[in-house]
Amino acid sequence: MTHPGAPREPEGMAPGAGGCADTPVLRERGQREVFCGLTGIIWLHRKIQDAFFLVVGSRTCAHLLQSAAGVMIFAEPRFATAIIEERDLAGLADANEELDRVVTRLIQRRPDIRMLFLVGSCPSEVIKLDLSRAAQRLSQRFSPDVRVLNYSGSGIETTFTEGEDACLAALVPEMPAEPGTARSLLVVGALAEVVEDQFIRLFAALGVGPVRFLPSRRASELPAVGDGTRFLLAQPFLAGTARALEARGARHIPAPFPLGEEGTTAWLRAAVEVWGIGEERFAQATAQGRERARAALANHRATLDGKSIFFFPDSQLEVPLARFLSRELGMRPLEIGTPYLHRQHLAHELALLPAAAKLVEGQHVDRQLDRCREARPDMTVCGLGLANPLEAEGLTTKWSIELVFSPIQGYDQAGDLAGLFARPLVRRGKLKV
Amino acid sequence: MQLAVWTYEGPPHVGAMRIATAMQGVHYVLHAPQGDTYADLLFTMIERREKRPPVTWTTFQARDLGGDTAELFMEAARDAYARFQPEAMLVGASCTAELIQDDPGGLAKTLGLPVPVVPLELPAYQRKENWGAAETFYRLVRAFAGPAQTRAPRDPARAPRCNILGPTALGFRHRDDVAEVTKLLTGMGIEVVVTAPMGATPTDLTHLRDADFNVVLYPEIAQVAAEYLKRQLGQPYTRIVPIGVGATRDFMAEVAAFAGLPVPLTDGGDALRLPWYARSVDSNYLTGKRIFIFGDATHAIAAARIAQEELGFAVVGLGTYSREFGREIRAAAEKYGCEALISDDYLEVEERIAALQPELVLGTQMERHIAKKLGVPCAVISAPVHVQDFPARYAPQMGFEGANVIFDTWVHPLMMGLEEHLLGMFREDFEFRDGVAPSHLGHGAQAEPPAAPIAVGPASWVHEAEAELRKIPFFVRGKARRNTERFAEERGIALITLETLYDAKAHFSR
Numbered sequence A: 001m002t003h004p005g006a007p008r009e010p011e012g013m014a015p016g017a018g019g020c021a022d023t024p025v026l027r028e029r030g031q032r033e034v035f036c037g038l039t040g041i042i043w044l045h046r047k048i049q050d051a052f053f054l055v056v057g058s059r060t061c062a063h064l065l066q067s068a069a070g071v072m073i074f075a076e077p078r079f080a081t082a083i084i085e086e087r088d089l090a091g092l093a094d095a096n097e098e099l100d101r102v103v104t105r106l107i108q109r110r111p112d113i114r115m116l117f118l119v120g121s122c123p124s125e126v127i128k129l130d131l132s133r134a135a136q137r138l139s140q141r142f143s144p145d146v147r148v149l150n151y152s153g154s155g156i157e158t159t160f161t162e163g164e165d166a167c168l169a170a171l172v173p174e175m176p177a178e179p180g181t182a183r184s185l186l187v188v189g190a191l192a193e194v195v196e197d198q199f200i201r202l203f204a205a206l207g208v209g210p211v212r213f214l215p216s217r218r219a220s221e222l223p224a225v226g227d228g229t230r231f232l233l234a235q236p237f238l239a240g241t242a243r244a245l246e247a248r249g250a251r252h253i254p255a256p257f258p259l260g261e262e263g264t265t266a267w268l269r270a271a272v273e274v275w276g277i278g279e280e281r282f283a284q285a286t287a288q289g290r291e292r293a294r295a296a297l298a299n300h301r302a303t304l305d306g307k308s309i310f311f312f313p314d315s316q317l318e319v320p321l322a323r324f325l326s327r328e329l330g331m332r333p334l335e336i337g338t339p340y341l342h343r344q345h346l347a348h349e350l351a352l353l354p355a356a357a358k359l360v361e362g363q364h365v366d367r368q369l370d371r372c373r374e375a376r377p378d379m380t381v382c383g384l385g386l387a388n389p390l391e392a393e394g395l396t397t398k399w400s401i402e403l404v405f406s407p408i409q410g411y412d413q414a415g416d417l418a419g420l421f422a423r424p425l426v427r428r429g430k431l432k433v
Numbered sequence B: 001m002q003l004a005v006w007t008y009e010g011p012p013h014v015g016a017m018r019i020a021t022a023m024q025g026v027h028y029v030l031h032a033p034q035g036d037t038y039a040d041l042l043f044t045m046i047e048r049r050e051k052r053p054p055v056t057w058t059t060f061q062a063r064d065l066g067g068d069t070a071e072l073f074m075e076a077a078r079d080a081y082a083r084f085q086p087e088a089m090l091v092g093a094s095c096t097a098e099l100i101q102d103d104p105g106g107l108a109k110t111l112g113l114p115v116p117v118v119p120l121e122l123p124a125y126q127r128k129e130n131w132g133a134a135e136t137f138y139r140l141v142r143a144f145a146g147p148a149q150t151r152a153p154r155d156p157a158r159a160p161r162c163n164i165l166g167p168t169a170l171g172f173r174h175r176d177d178v179a180e181v182t183k184l185l186t187g188m189g190i191e192v193v194v195t196a197p198m199g200a201t202p203t204d205l206t207h208l209r210d211a212d213f214n215v216v217l218y219p220e221i222a223q224v225a226a227e228y229l230k231r232q233l234g235q236p237y238t239r240i241v242p243i244g245v246g247a248t249r250d251f252m253a254e255v256a257a258f259a260g261l262p263v264p265l266t267d268g269g270d271a272l273r274l275p276w277y278a279r280s281v282d283s284n285y286l287t288g289k290r291i292f293i294f295g296d297a298t299h300a301i302a303a304a305r306i307a308q309e310e311l312g313f314a315v316v317g318l319g320t321y322s323r324e325f326g327r328e329i330r331a332a333a334e335k336y337g338c339e340a341l342i343s344d345d346y347l348e349v350e351e352r353i354a355a356l357q358p359e360l361v362l363g364t365q366m367e368r369h370i371a372k373k374l375g376v377p378c379a380v381i382s383a384p385v386h387v388q389d390f391p392a393r394y395a396p397q398m399g400f401e402g403a404n405v406i407f408d409t410w411v412h413p414l415m416m417g418l419e420e421h422l423l424g425m426f427r428e429d430f431e432f433r434d435g436v437a438p439s440h441l442g443h444g445a446q447a448e449p450p451a452a453p454i455a456v457g458p459a460s461w462v463h464e465a466e467a468e469l470r471k472i473p474f475f476v477r478g479k480a481r482r483n484t485e486r487f488a489e490e491r492g493i494a495l496i497t498l499e500t501l502y503d504a505k506a507h508f509s510r
């Protein structure tokens, strides 16, 4: 937290002030039960409306995408897989020529596409298929109609939400340069449109602006970046993107994440302080939202208060969620598993965690299941592969993937976010079978 | 490289998982990166299994690649044995581990585990899920079926015995098919020794040899193993899959011959309703409905026979994604006078359906989406599966109850008899607008309006004829347009008028 020019810590949120920012973290190695970064395509292809995601991988990669997308099969999704076949490996076909052929067919089929991401996978990385060179070559060929970029969503390099980080980091060099040093705010991380619109209104009321978003809804309309850019992370898993933005002169505004009334307030406040806006205006602009969020949370408090919760590692949202659930709803985090703990970006969050919570980075799924069974938490947050087996053992679960697919940030989603956790408990109470 | 939007089959190691998960006492150690663990959710979410699949994934990462991924594999295998204490282990690699060539089979051997270890070589860049399931089942059968024997004729004092081969985890209605076929066989006085892989342990596989013959429910999965058992143990196996009334009767005759029993009464009794339902006057409207069928080869071929012979539909297209069974599909397509489509390219299937404009699509979940987009009714007949394909109620596809289930499932999405007529008579009624769904399907099931038809032939439509065409209910409009354009093309008519439309109607109404 010694970032040059970092604003002063938001009130009462100083890391190390009695929280667990310095508490030890259990690092585990073993079988991980998590998605790879390809999964991010499922929300990113909806978010960036003129982009297409072409995974260069195996049948497994294609199968992962359609299985994770589950029932959300769109008639014509803006993603596909170029499946590597025996001929490509045996050198019977030149993999680069094959890729060019597939991309050409794709672009003919989808003339509406302005940006194409070649997404690397484990197989493409292991055979050392150079997708950045392929992207350059194809960009030249299809210029100016289609820009071709690449990033890795492979399971050997990325875990679940890190795919979004890699994708956004690949977009950063494409962002136009902002001349001069005029200040602008960049909100980083894919958000639901409804949430984006709420934040636009809030920042306008606060007098913070101009406000831009990465990713933008259209790849052809990327926001500008430069020395005047200050950015807020809307998601906790964007380490690479943050680094890339800093390399272009932008500066990070450290803050907790905008989950819950408290998190949203602190997140907004961090920006407001950079803009030097007074407390009165801040209080005025946020009063209504805070009030609504508190009222909505109150509806769920009775259900969640005092309940214990156990997180399996998944999206890196675990720490901010545990902070929200413990401070605003009275839940008791027992174990907070996360695939990767970015101490710097999570500094504010860690400071706010109850001391009793055990932090675990990485995974050994069988040992963690042992601990979970032993702890018998009131609620277990886990991936789709574990949820039903744990329910069958009598534990109440919440699918972590829903937290990534739902609008949960900001004041007006605080109640919905609490509802996602309350519903499984309420349901369990209702069922008499 | 193949461009894939959706795939009909997963990679071959998913097929192996379907075998391991179906069985008891087997554990599969898979050398694979973390993302591949998504496959667990197929079983726990789609099939709602109460247990995790018995699979340990090594989940190696990039940083392990420089180091010792082989050691990682051995550690995982050792731990998995200690924790799960299986009767037998399967070991293998997914697509990525295949490239790093650690040889899981060889590594496992050096561990000296106290249980049999069956190594799997599933070439991920050539083969797919069903092949992987078939190969895995074959490897297990080979490992446990025991030494060769020459089969002595059955002692007439003991009941004939068979095994049921093929049902797996994540199969389309396998759970209920097994129950139905077991009932059928038991009713004929035949004992079922082993059902495998579903529910079988490795020890059970050592009893396969006690049967006189094998019943193969799903050739895609069990034919290779059955062929081995035929060579090794002299057990013949069934070729007829009992889906549909006719096929169930033929199957019973085939089984009776193997069992040395007289051909049983195969009318199905009171519980078989399909034949009467199909004859009842209400079903008249089913006559000649144009049906497109796509699925795995077993279900597609069975569906074609039922559609044509038992419901009086007209099969206009028949296809499969199982290339291994292309020959069988081609033969069936020829029999029903339509073109075969052997493809695992979703886009190609979509193009074919759009061009054929059928009145009902029988397909997989993929075709359900295509049909929805085109505004054509659809029923699902085959894997790949979806959570809806695991109904809470008993819903087999096989045997006589299976035939009843099929009648209901296929007829349900269609307009009912009189309703169709009323729509035809009062088509200008504002409530009979385009895209109106059968009334019994409610608002939720409202079909999307059909997509703009693909331009066929050179003839264009004058406005008046086009307007008249739009008055025809949407579910037969595609057929009318096709027929009229064909009629025009055959006669060299460049401009379709009202006259052409009605001339064509007269020409095609028989």
Ligand code: SF4
Residues within 6 Å of the ligand: A036, A037, A038, A057, A058, A060, A061, A062, A064, A120, A121, A122, A123, A153, A154, A155, A156, B033, B034, B035, B036, B095, B096
């Ligand atoms: S983990 Fe690797 S091989 Fe598996 S789906 Fe993800 S990118 Fe593909």
Ligand code: SF4
Residues within 6 Å of the ligand: B416, B417, B418, B419, B439, B440
């Ligand atoms: S409403 Fe029901 S009974 Fe009436 S025609 Fe339609 S399906 Fe038949």
